[in-house]
Amino acid sequence: MSAGVEYEPVIGLEIHVQLKTRTKMFCCCELSFGDEPNVHTCPRCLGLPGTLPAVNAQAVHYGIMIGLALGCEIAPRSQFHRKNYFYPDLPKGYQISQYDVPICGPGRLGEVRIHRVHLEEDAAKLVHVGQSGRIHGADRSFVDFNRGGTPLAEIVTEPDLHSADDAREWLTLLRTTLRAIGVSDVNMEEGSLRCDANVSLRPRGSTTLGTKTELKNMNSFRFLAQGVKAEIERQTQLLRAGQEVTQETLHFDPASGRITSLRSKEEAHDYRYFPEPDLVPLVVDAAMLEAARAELPELPSARAERFEQTLGLPRDRARDLAFRTELADFYEDTVAAGGAAADPVAVANWIPALVERIGSDGDPAQSRVTPAALAALVAMVVSKSVNQTAARDVLSMLVESGGDPARIVEREGLGAIDAADSGLAEIVAAAIAANPDAAEKVRGGNMKATGPLVGYVMRETKGRADGGEITRLIREQLGP
Amino acid sequence: MLDLTAAAAAAAIAAGELDPAEYFELYRGRAAADELNAFSWVASEPASGGFKRDAPLAGLPLGVKDLFCTEGVPTQAGSKILEGYRPPYTATVVEKLFDAGATLLGKTNQDEFAMGSSNENCAFGPVRNPWDHSRVPGGSSGGSAAAVAGGLVPWALGTDTGGSIRQPAAFCGIVGLKPTYGSCSRYGMIAFASSLDQAGPLTRDVTDSALLFRHMVGQDANDSTSLAFPEEIRLPTGQDLSGVRLGVPEELLATEGGIDPGVRANFDAALEIARGLGATVQACHLPHAQHALSAYYIIAPAEASANLARFDGVRFGLRVEGDGDLTSMYSRTRSVGFGAEVKRRIMLGTYALSSGYYDAYYGTAQRVRTKIADDFKTAFSEFDFIVTPTAPTTAFELGSKSADPLAMYLNDYCTVPMSLAGIPAISIPSGVSDGLPVGLQLAGPSFSENRILDAAYALERAIGFDGSVARGGSAR
Numbered sequence: 001m002s003a004g005v006e007y008e009p010v011i012g013l014e015i016h017v018q019l020k021t022r023t024k025m026f027c028c029c030e031l032s033f034g035d036e037p038n039v040h041t042c043p044r045c046l047g048l049p050g051t052l053p054a055v056n057a058q059a060v061h062y063g064i065m066i067g068l069a070l071g072c073e074i075a076p077r078s079q080f081h082r083k084n085y086f087y088p089d090l091p092k093g094y095q096i097s098q099y100d101v102p103i104c105g106p107g108r109l110g111e112v113r114i115h116r117v118h119l120e121e122d123a124a125k126l127v128h129v130g131q132s133g134r135i136h137g138a139d140r141s142f143v144d145f146n147r148g149g150t151p152l153a154e155i156v157t158e159p160d161l162h163s164a165d166d167a168r169e170w171l172t173l174l175r176t177t178l179r180a181i182g183v184s185d186v187n188m189e190e191g192s193l194r195c196d197a198n199v200s201l202r203p204r205g206s207t208t209l210g211t212k213t214e215l216k217n218m219n220s221f222r223f224l225a226q227g228v229k230a231e232i233e234r235q236t237q238l239l240r241a242g243q244e245v246t247q248e249t250l251h252f253d254p255a256s257g258r259i260t261s262l263r264s265k266e267e268a269h270d271y272r273y274f275p276e277p278d279l280v281p282l283v284v285d286a287a288m289l290e291a292a293r294a295e296l297p298e299l300p301s302a303r304a305e306r307f308e309q310t311l312g313l314p315r316d317r318a319r320d321l322a323f324r325t326e327l328a329d330f331y332e333d334t335v336a337a338g339g340a341a342a343d344p345v346a347v348a349n350w351i352p353a354l355v356e357r358i359g360s361d362g363d364p365a366q367s368r369v370t371p372a373a374l375a376a377l378v379a380m381v382v383s384k385s386v387n388q389t390a391a392r393d394v395l396s397m398l399v400e401s402g403g404d405p406a407r408i409v410e411r412e413g414l415g416a417i418d419a420a421d422s423g424l425a426e427i428v429a430a431a432i433a434a435n436p437d438a439a440e441k442v443r444g445g446n447m448k449a450t451g452p453l454v455g456y457v458m459r460e461t462k463g464r465a466d467g468g469e470i471t472r473l474i475r476e477q478l479g480p
Numbered sequence: 481m482l483d484l485t486a487a488a489a490a491a492a493i494a495a496g497e498l499d500p501a502e503y504f505e506l507y508r509g510r511a512a513a514d515e516l517n518a519f520s521w522v523a524s525e526p527a528s529g530g531f532k533r534d535a536p537l538a539g540l541p542l543g544v545k546d547l548f549c550t551e552g553v554p555t556q557a558g559s560k561i562l563e564g565y566r567p568p569y570t571a572t573v574v575e576k577l578f579d580a581g582a583t584l585l586g587k588t589n590q591d592e593f594a595m596g597s598s599n600e601n602c603a604f605g606p607v608r609n610p611w612d613h614s615r616v617p618g619g620s621s622g623g624s625a626a627a628v629a630g631g632l633v634p635w636a637l638g639t640d641t642g643g644s645i646r647q648p649a650a651f652c653g654i655v656g657l658k659p660t661y662g663s664c665s666r667y668g669m670i671a672f673a674s675s676l677d678q679a680g681p682l683t684r685d686v687t688d689s690a691l692l693f694r695h696m697v698g699q700d701a702n703d704s705t706s707l708a709f710p711e712e713i714r715l716p717t718g719q720d721l722s723g724v725r726l727g728v729p730e731e732l733l734a735t736e737g738g739i740d741p742g743v744r745a746n747f748d749a750a751l752e753i754a755r756g757l758g759a760t761v762q763a764c765h766l767p768h769a770q771h772a773l774s775a776y777y778i779i780a781p782a783e784a785s786a787n788l789a790r791f792d793g794v795r796f797g798l799r800v801e802g803d804g805d806l807t808s809m810y811s812r813t814r815s816v817g818f819g820a821e822v823k824r825r826i827m828l829g830t831y832a833l834s835s836g837y838y839d840a841y842y843g844t845a846q847r848v849r850t851k852i853a854d855d856f857k858t859a860f861s862e863f864d865f866i867v868t869p870t871a872p873t874t875a876f877e878l879g880s881k882s883a884d885p886l887a888m889y890l891n892d893y894c895t896v897p898m899s900l901a902g903i904p905a906i907s908i909p910s911g912v913s914d915g916l917p918v919g920l921q922l923a924g925p926s927f928s929e930n931r932i933l934d935a936a937y938a939l940e941r942a943i944g945f946d947g948s949v950a951r952g953g954s955a956r
Contacts, residue, residue, distance in 0.1 A: 043569050047790045049562070050549040050571060050668040052703050082786050084833070086810055093789020143794070272833035274842060277674035277783055279704055 007201040007239060009232045010209060011167050012115075012159035015174065016152050017184045018122065018192040019062045024149035025121040026053035026096060033190060037127070037144035045149035047091030052278045055080075059151035062183040063103045063119045064284060064292035066153050069181050069299055070114045072107030077283050078118075080276040085269050088143050089123040096121050097154075099273045103282060110173050110301060113158040119282075124148030153183075159198065159209065164228035168221050171195060176300045176323045188220050195224055199231045201239060210235075211245040215252055216262060227252035230259055303328055311335070311344040320352075327351055330364040330371060338375035347378050353392065357399040368402035369395070377405040387466050390414040417465045424457070424465060428473040431456035443478045450474055481506055482951060486540055486634040486688045487715070493539045500531040500539025504583060507541045511586050511632045516608045516617070518627035520546050521554045522586040527578070535581025537695060542582040543627045543636030546590055548574050548679070549668040553584065557670045558592040558620075560603040561791045561798045561817025571668025572700045573637065573679045580695040585633050588623030592819045593788065594644055594672040596620050597891040600882055601821040608878070609652060610950040611916055615875040618648030618891075624682045625652040631951030635683040635692055639669060641676045642776050643871075643895025646907035649682055650870035650919020653909045653947045655936070656682050657689045658895075660926045661902035662707035665700030671787040673780035674705075676899050684947065686908060686937040690715050693929065714930050716937030722758030724935060726751070727863030729766040732894050740873040742913030747869045750910040750920045753942045754867075764859050764866065768851040772897040773889060775852070778832050778845035779900075784822075785829030791817060824885065853901040860925045865935060868894040870907040870919030898923045906936050909945040917947070 023030055027044035044051040067074045081099035102118035124145045128138035155174070161167045175186045175193060186193040200212035215231055218224040230252060235245050247265040252258075298306070304322035307313045313321070321328045331351050335342050351364075354374065358367045377394055380386040386394065386409055394405050394414060409415050417424050431453045432439045441449035450471065457470050481503060484492065492498035504526055511522045531539040549555050549567035556562040570578070578584070591601040599607040599622030607622040609615040610630035617626040621638030625648035628636050638645040640658035649656025657680045664679040671677060681692035694713035700706045728751070733739060739747075751761050793799035793813035800816050802808025818826070832841035859866060871891055881888045898905040898921075905923035912918060920939070924932045 043567070046795055048549075048567065048569075048796065049555070049557070049565075049670040049790065050567065052667050052671075054702060054704055084786050084789060086789065086792060088792075088794050088806065091790060091795060092786075093792060094786050270835045272786075272830065272835070272838075274782060274786070274833050274838070277705075278671075 005239070006204040007236055008204045008206075009162055009164075009228075010159045010200045010202060010212075011161040011163075011228060012198040013155075013157045013161070013167060013171065014196040014198070015155040015157075015171070016122075016194040017066075017155065017178060017186065019059050019151040019153060020182070020184050020192075021056055021058040021062065021151050023056060023058075025056050025059055025119070025151035026149055029149065031150055032146050035146055037142070037146060040146045041148075045091070046145060047093070053096055053276075055279060055282065056151055059119060060103070060282065060284070061288070061292055062151070063117065063153055064288060065181050065183055065296060066155070066178065067104030067107065067117055068292055068296055069177055070104070070107040070109050070117065070155070072104035072114055072117055074284055074289060075101060075103055075105060076285075077101070077281050078103045079281050080119075080279045081273045082276050084272045087123070088141070089126050089148065091124065091145065091148060095123065096276055096279070103284070109177060110170060112160040112170050115156040115158050117153055117155050120152050120154060122147055122150035122152050159200070164225045164232065167197060167228050168225040171221060171224060173300065173323060176325060180297055180300050180325045181295075182297075191219065194219065197224065197228050197231075199228060199235065200245070201232065201235045211247050213245065213247065214249045215259070216249060218252060218254075220254075223252065223254045226254060226257065227259070230257055234259055300325065300328075307348075311348075313345060313348050317348050321348065326363040326365060327355065333365075333371035334374045334378075337370075337372040338379060341379065342375060343378065343382050346382050347375065350374060350378050350381075350395070353395055354399070357396060367399060369398045370402070373398055373403070373405055380405065380409065384466050384468075385409075385416055386414060387416050387464065389463055390416070413462070413464070415464060417461055424461070424469065425473055425477075427457050427460045427465075428453070428470065428477055430460070432474070432477060439478060442474065482631050483948065484634075485684050487691050489634060490537060490540055490691070498539075501526070503539060504531075504541050504585070507585055507633055511543075511627070514627075514632055516610055516613070516626045516630055516632070517605050518588055518607050518617075518623040518630065518632055519543075519586040520556060520558075520589045520604055520623070523584055526583045531583065532581040535579075537577065537691075538581035540582050540635075541585035541633055542577060543585055543588050543624050543633035544574055545621050545624050545636065545638050546587045547594055547639050547670045547672075548637060549670065550574060550584065550587065554587060555670070556587075556604070557594075558590045558602040558604065559791075559817065559819070559822070561813070563603070563798060565797050567668075569668060572665035572702060573696050574668065576698065577637075577692070577695055582695075586627075588621070588627055588636055590623050591620035591644075592822050593670065593784070594620040594639055594641055594677070595784070595821050595825055597643070597647055597888050598876070598878075598881065599623065599648075600878065601819055603819060606878055609875045611653065611875065614877055615916070616651065616878055618651035618871070618875065620644040620648075621656075621682060622648045622651075625649055625654060625656065628652070628682050628684060629654050629947060629950045635681060635688050637679060637692075638682045639672075639677055639679050640895075640899065641672050641678075641780060642899045643892040645680045645682060646895050646905060646919065646921060647871045647891055649907045650909070650917065650921075651875040653912075653917030653945065653950060654682060654684055655686055655689045655906065655908050655940075656680065657693055657906045657929070657933075658898065658904060659693065659697070659929060660707075660904045662705050663709050663904075663927070663929070664696045665698070665703040665706045667700055667702035671783075673783040674787060675783060676776075676780060686716055686906075686933055686940050689906070690933045710927055711930060714933075716933040718934035718938035720757045721754055721935060721938055724754075724759040724865070725863045726754055726759050726761045726865055726867045727764030727859055728761060729769060729859070729866055729868060730763050731766050731769045732868050732897070734770070738872045738890055738893075739869060740913070743869050743871070743873060743918050746911045746913050746918040747920065750939070750943065751867070754939060757938055757942055761867075762863070764863055766852070766855040766859060766866070766897060768848060768855050769897045771848050772852055772900055773893055775845040775848040776892070776896045776900060777828065777889060778841050779849065781825040781829030782832045782842050782845075783829070785826045785833065788818075788822065788826055793817075821885070849900045852897055856897075856901045856903060856923075856925070864924065865932065866923045868921045868923075870894060870921040874913055874916035874918060894921060902926065904929050904932055906932050908936050908940055908943075909947065910939075910943055911945060917945075
């Protein structure tokens with residue numbers, strides 16, 4: 001390979017999702033986040049001699065739900081395996097995972113094929129005490145077993161992604177889907193959603209895969225995009241310089257933007273997988289499948305489709321809403337509150353304005369604005385009884401202190417001047433008289449010159465006049 | 481009092497004819513004066529709460545193999561790596577027996593992590609055979625077998641992975657039952673080879689075995705491989721063996737197993753007694769049985785290599801500090817903590833599971849295991865039970881096989897096939913050869929324990945073995 005060749009990035013993701021069960025994967029300890037270390041432990045999750053695992057039925061149920069949501073084949077009979085390696089965060093010296101017969105087989109989400117989904121237990125958490133906060137240079141390391149044994153679903157995609165932004169966008173869709181079905185908090189910062197990326201390059205047009213590297217544990221969507229971008233850049237430079245990519249596991253440091261090697265292929269573990277003799281095969285029967293299916297809500301991708309097809313939203317707006325369940329829910333509640341007269345497209349246009357006012361991560365349902373209030377406001381805009389500018393002010397007031405938009409409009413005197421109000425025509429005439437230059441230009445056919453005229457009317461009406469009506473009157477009075 | 485079987489003592493206590501405190505004290509005193517090294521720990525008094533009333537096993541002292549976790553009581557599994565370890569919980573099977581009224585008398589010595597056939601692989605010294613103190617009691621449940629045979633405890637719990645109940649029972653002249661895999665919970669039993677380990681009773685006679693086993697069985701939510709036993713365990717009443725078809729597997733009696741002539745003669749005599757009771761005795765075939773030992777020594781070490789990974793010095797048990805890094809701490813702890821046989825099996829198992837070797841070793845061994853289970857199924861379509869000598873020899877001299885692991889492994893030649901098939905088998909004393917007990921093994925299909933116990937009971941009465949000499953010769 002050499003300079004001048006165009007390379008295509010090929011990216012596959014491995015995602016670990018902590019399941020939101022009440023208890024751990026193989027024992028009865030409660031799940032927790034942020035509690036005192038080592039309070040949620042028992043002989044089983046500490047790996048004490050003589051203990052045996054017992055499978056958490058809720059975790060299996062969630063595993064099936066994930067499989068169904070990702071369109072996977074659900075294995076009627078799957079197998080747990082032991083993955084053997086020594087580390088202090090792994091109390092038994094092996095992780096109970098799934099290997100050659102996972103609970104979910106091939107599926108698809110959006111443009112990306114799913115290779116498999118399997119269930120396993122999370123490791124405990126190591127706490128390194130020292131200046132770096134990382135293992136290198138730590139004075140001491142402690143183990144907190146609260147997290148040890150948390151149920152995990154590992155989702156592995158096929159290498160169907162081709163840019164860092166695609167990867168980030170697809171992971172957002174996955175997160176929304178998992179959040180919508182309620183199986184996980186899917187919070188990257190708290191570690192309930194963790195993502196590794198396998199990255200390789202190949203000459204554009206080629207169908208064979210290049211040597212891949214594995215980029216570990218990027219703990220935010222931004223870092224995922226940055227890390228993958230940096231790795232694509234690193235590999236591109238290597239290949240352009242005529243060097244080869246080595247198969248290895250890498251760590252991306254978001255602070256410095258640097259990528260460092262964790263271990264090479266030669267140093268890779270031999271995990272000595274073998275079937276877990278303490279557990280019988282995991283059998284999923286028709287009743288379990290039905291129970292999981294019954295609990296699945298409409299999935300975000302299907303919802304986006306419906307918003308587009310049935311409610312007539314533009315594709316991007318439909319996705320923006322559907323891929324954030326709380327927005328989609330509030331949107332639909334608002335449309336419903338508006339009754340038969342509601343205009344779904346107009347309502348959709350007002351959701352971003354609301355999000356802008358409550359903060360981009362906010363949940364409208366938690367704000368002071370009720371769906372009925374927003375529906376009423378949008379209806380007033382549609383019927384032109386309040387203009388856009390005034391409506392935005394009303395929305396701000398609703399976010400601030402709630403209430404009924406009609407009353408706010410009345411109280412603040414923000415109602416649009418009635419189109420039939422003869423007063424408006426007189427104000428327009430006054431505006432023309434006060435701005436002869438602009439009036440002349442408009443008369444000459446330059447409609448862009450109406451600015452000073454509209455501004456005059458708005459000042460006079462305290463912004464309550466309808467922009468469209470003003471323009472109509474200007475045309476009428478200055479007519480061709 | 482010493483000559484009472486556990487069942488007889490239970491009846492006497494229930495009838496108010498025997499004082500449980502006096503009975504406990506008799507055995508406590510004998511166990512405390514143990515010259516066999518059968519016990520690793522002896523209770524100084526009955527467990528708090530005293531003796532239960534109105535419980536089926538009320539007031540019966542129990543010996544518990546040190547592989548079972550007992551809350552607050554040392555549980556060392558014969559290993560230096562667990563020296564002084566006191567678990568925070570009690571094994572399900574032990575808990576069930578306590579619930580039924582049994583009282584813990586002591587924990588019995590064993591081969592380290594149940595790996596051995598002589599009890600010489602014990603970090604706390606070898607156990608001696610009460611019939612001859614220069615000989616081994618068998619293993620790995622040697623402490624339990626020696627304690628029961630020597631009259632240091634009325635009965636005891638053992639575990640059997642490839643013969644660890646049956647072979648020491650045979651060497652010590654007592655009864656040992658290896659139940660159907662899954663009939664007793666393994667929760668709290670320190671794992672050697674998870675797919676093979678089973679708890680079982682070591683008792684003076686067949687009735688005691690049935691009584692103890694009755695209170696051990698049951699499905700346990702804590703052990704997903706446990707199964708509900710399909711029927712209640714009855715006390716045996718078999719009078720004869722009329723209509724019973726016994727199969728003698730030629731493959732297990734072939735020379736490779738090295739059956740000792742005295743054992744063989746005793747076995748043939750036992751078959752004559754069986755015929756006299758009305759049984760038919762015919763040769764049968766278990767075509768893959770001669771490969772059982774090879775498969776076993778792949779599967780058991782493979783599982784053990786993972787099961788023993790938790791002994792890493794991090795959370796419990798022995799820790800030998802390293803040079804400030806993790807690897808040297810791991811390596812020193814395990815080097816010092818594990819004995820030679822355990823290390824040998826960890827290495828065997830790790831090798832067998834390694835990438836590139838897995839299918840050739842572990843995969844093949846599992847296929848052999850399936851074939852052996854099929855052999856038994858076929859045999860049981862023609863025969864009620866398979867009978868063999870339990871072990872190829874009688875108890876051997878301490879130290880005589882320690883240097884030769886393969887010779888030691890051959891002790892399990894006749895017991896391992898049943899373990900791989902997961903089926904129940906009992907060893908009962910069938911007589912003596914040169915003054916040492918010989919064991920007869922009866923194996924049946926899964927969950928045929930009631931029938932096995934009945935047949936063993938009929939044979940036991942007809943054989944009339946007297947084990948009292950091992951208890952110090954007190955006359956019956």
